[in-house]
Amino acid sequence: MDDPVIFIxxxxxxxxxxxxxxxxxxxxxxxxxxxxxxxxxxxxxxVFLVWVExxxxxxxxxxxxxxxxxxxxxxxxxADIIKLLIKExxxxxxxxxxxxxxxxxxxxxxxxxxxxxxxxxxxxxxxNLNVGVLYIxxxxxxxxxxxxxxxxxxxxxxxxxxxxxxxxQMVSYEVPMxxxxxxxxxxxxxxxxxxxxxxxxxxxxxxxxxxxxxxLISNIAELGRAPFDLTEAESEIVAGFHIxxxxxxxxxxxxxxxxxxxxxxxxxxxxxxxGWRGPGAEAFPIIGIFWFFLKAFFMYWVIMWIxxxxxxxxxxxxxxxxxxxxxxxxxxxxxxTAILDKLLPHQNLPIYTLGMLLANLVIVxxxxxxxxxxxxxxxxxxxxxxxxxxxxxxxxxxxxSTPGATQ
Amino acid sequence: xxxxxxxxxxxxxTTLGAAIMVVTARNxxxxxxxxxxxxxxxxxxxxxxxxxxxAVAQVVIYIGAIAILMIFAIMLTRRVASExxxxxxxxxxxxxxxxxxxxxxxxxxxxxxxxxxxPLSEMSSRADPLRDLGMAxxxxxxxxxxxxxxxxxxxxxMIGAIMVAWERK
Numbered sequence: 001m002d003d004p005v006i007f008i009x010x011x012x013x014x015x016x017x018x019x020x021x022x023x024x025x026x027x028x029x030x031x032x033x034x035x036x037x038x039x040x041x042x043x044x045x046x047v048f049l050v051w052v053e054x055x056x057x058x059x060x061x062x063x064x065x066x067x068x069x070x071x072x073x074x075x076x077x078x079a080d081i082i083k084l085l086i087k088e089x090x091x092x093x094x095x096x097x098x099x100x101x102x103x104x105x106x107x108x109x110x111x112x113x114x115x116x117x118x119x120x121x122x123x124x125x126x127x128n129l130n131v132g133v134l135y136i137x138x139x140x141x142x143x144x145x146x147x148x149x150x151x152x153x154x155x156x157x158x159x160x161x162x163x164x165x166x167x168x169q170m171v172s173y174e175v176p177m178x179x180x181x182x183x184x185x186x187x188x189x190x191x192x193x194x195x196x197x198x199x200x201x202x203x204x205x206x207x208x209x210x211x212x213x214x215x216l217i218s219n220i221a222e223l224g225r226a227p228f229d230l231t232e233a234e235s236e237i238v239a240g241f242h243i244x245x246x247x248x249x250x251x252x253x254x255x256x257x258x259x260x261x262x263x264x265x266x267x268x269x270x271x272x273x274x275g276w277r278g279p280g281a282e283a284f285p286i287i288g289i290f291w292f293f294l295k296a297f298f299m300y301w302v303i304m305w306i307x308x309x310x311x312x313x314x315x316x317x318x319x320x321x322x323x324x325x326x327x328x329x330x331x332x333x334x335x336x337t338a339i340l341d342k343l344l345p346h347q348n349l350p351i352y353t354l355g356m357l358l359a360n361l362v363i364v365x366x367x368x369x370x371x372x373x374x375x376x377x378x379x380x381x382x383x384x385x386x387x388x389x390x391x392x393x394x395x396x397x398x399x400x401s402t403p404g405a406t407q
Numbered sequence: 408x409x410x411x412x413x414x415x416x417x418x419x420x421t422t423l424g425a426a427i428m429v430v431t432a433r434n435x436x437x438x439x440x441x442x443x444x445x446x447x448x449x450x451x452x453x454x455x456x457x458x459x460x461x462a463v464a465q466v467v468i469y470i471g472a473i474a475i476l477m478i479f480a481i482m483l484t485r486r487v488a489s490e491x492x493x494x495x496x497x498x499x500x501x502x503x504x505x506x507x508x509x510x511x512x513x514x515x516x517x518x519x520x521x522x523x524x525x526p527l528s529e530m531s532s533r534a535d536p537l538r539d540l541g542m543a544x545x546x547x548x549x550x551x552x553x554x555x556x557x558x559x560x561x562x563x564x565m566i567g568a569i570m571v572a573w574e575r576k
Contacts, residue, residue, distance in 0.1 A: 130459055
């Protein structure tokens with residue numbers, strides 16, 4: 001009885017086989033039940049994420065947040081959902097109806113699809129795909145498509161500009177994200193997320209802090225949250241790609257974004273924070289679920305902390321930061337990790353982790369030195385005296401031109 | 408007919424149907440979106456063959472990069488997104504003949520291939536096709552030369568792109 005989920009699954013399996021169903025059909029039924037249960041739990045969780053997000057932002061902004069409906073405002077999300085459902089569903093004139101309606105579904109479905117490879121506890125995981133890490137990247141590519149479809153089908157210039165910005169941002173930040181994803185793959189010698197978690201005796205954030213930071217930053221950009229929310233900058237393009245969506249279609253985008261933030265927290269904790277690992281998680285896999293969600297929510301909180309603290313960056317800063325800073329840094333980290341992996345003893349994990357950590361600290365120090373000298377030369381350039389613009393001298397006033405003024 | 412065959416036929420029909428829609432759709436963006444469906448169908452076929460790496464690479468490269476770039480380019484030229492003119496040019500008859508001959512030739516060549524008749528051997532559960540693929544790409548008696556040539560080509564293309572975009576002062 002130390003693992004109730006597997007116990008229930010086995011009981012169901014024996015029950016169905018006892019009814020005389022074939023082995024293949026039973027596996028299919030159990031898989032479908034598993035998918036439906038996981039997706040339903042996630043979408044129910046999503047309802048409460050609205051409340052969590054509003055409460056946390058309220059704390060950051062020194063106010064109470066929702067506190068009227070139910071204890072601590074817990075019924076507020078249901079009121080919001082009823083409001084979204086009974087709102088008028090408007091489709092703009094000239095919109096491409098089919099594409100317009102598919103886009104929000106893709107936006108939410110891709111996020112739920114990411115959970116298919118995440119190991120929630122030692123025994124509960126969708127599938128240990130041997131290319132799990134690349135699967136995450138592939139699903140991210142499809143979610144970009146959903147946003148482009150929304151922006152184009154809305155027949156709105158702001159929506160189109162928002163979609164353009166999204167493509168520029170998502171396609172560029174995918175590069176450092178994929179490179180930094182390769183670092184835990186090298187450490188674990190596997191691309192399957194379950195294998196990566198199983199191999200983390202020491203959390204990989206100790207062996208690869210730089211890669212973890214790059215992964216977090218590029219994922220926030222992929223998510224399109226502040227400080228990377230130029231895709232929906234209110235002051236410039238109103239709301240970006242979802243400007244024309246009303247009611248529950250907008251709700252799907254919103255729910256997708258919130259669930260995506262939590263999912264990124266979950267992926268980050270699986271890759272760098274040991275996933276379900278924690279005291280008692282191996283003996284009792286059900287405790288692993290608690291540790292998994294604790295870490296995922298902690299990272300979700302970090303993402304919110306960043307969102308409500310930093311101002312939005314400009315589009316040129318966004319591209320420069322990616323191509324001139326994150327990508328080279330990620331490449332250097334990947335090369336250093338790969339070389340050290342060959343040099344350090346892989347059997348002796350403490351030494352191995354310590355060596356990786358020291359190498360990462362050296363990378364950070366060198367990066368800071370380069371940034372400092374770059375900032376100094378930039379200050380010199382800005383501080384140089386510039387030629388002062390002088391207004392053109394007005395033509396000398398002749399006495400004939402103003403005869404009337406003298407009188 | 409096994410369940411796998413039914414799934415394969417459904418996926419193949421979807422892929423081909425989407426491919427036909429790509430060339431017949433009036434709206435360019437719709438054509439590009441049908442292309443995405445078609446490419447995704449190919450990825451599913453790879454997944455059915457247990458080639459998980461190829462399936463994921465298909466989605467990342469063809470949908471994530473190429474299709475999105477095409478849609479991006481089409482959206483920048485919105486005015487010609489839906490062309491009302493004829494969808495075929497005067498040489499369509501020749502194209503049909505050439506394509507038909509090519510297809511017949513392929514069928515004729517492959518008809519004698521013994522691979523269709525031999526049943527698939529079960530992959531052992533210990534085998535990791537991904538690891539084998541990785542080893543083959545860097546092993547000197549496999550594909551290291553084509554792999555390196557492709558890398559050099561891509562590097563040259565990247566440097567060329569930077570040189571074209573370089574702002575000369």
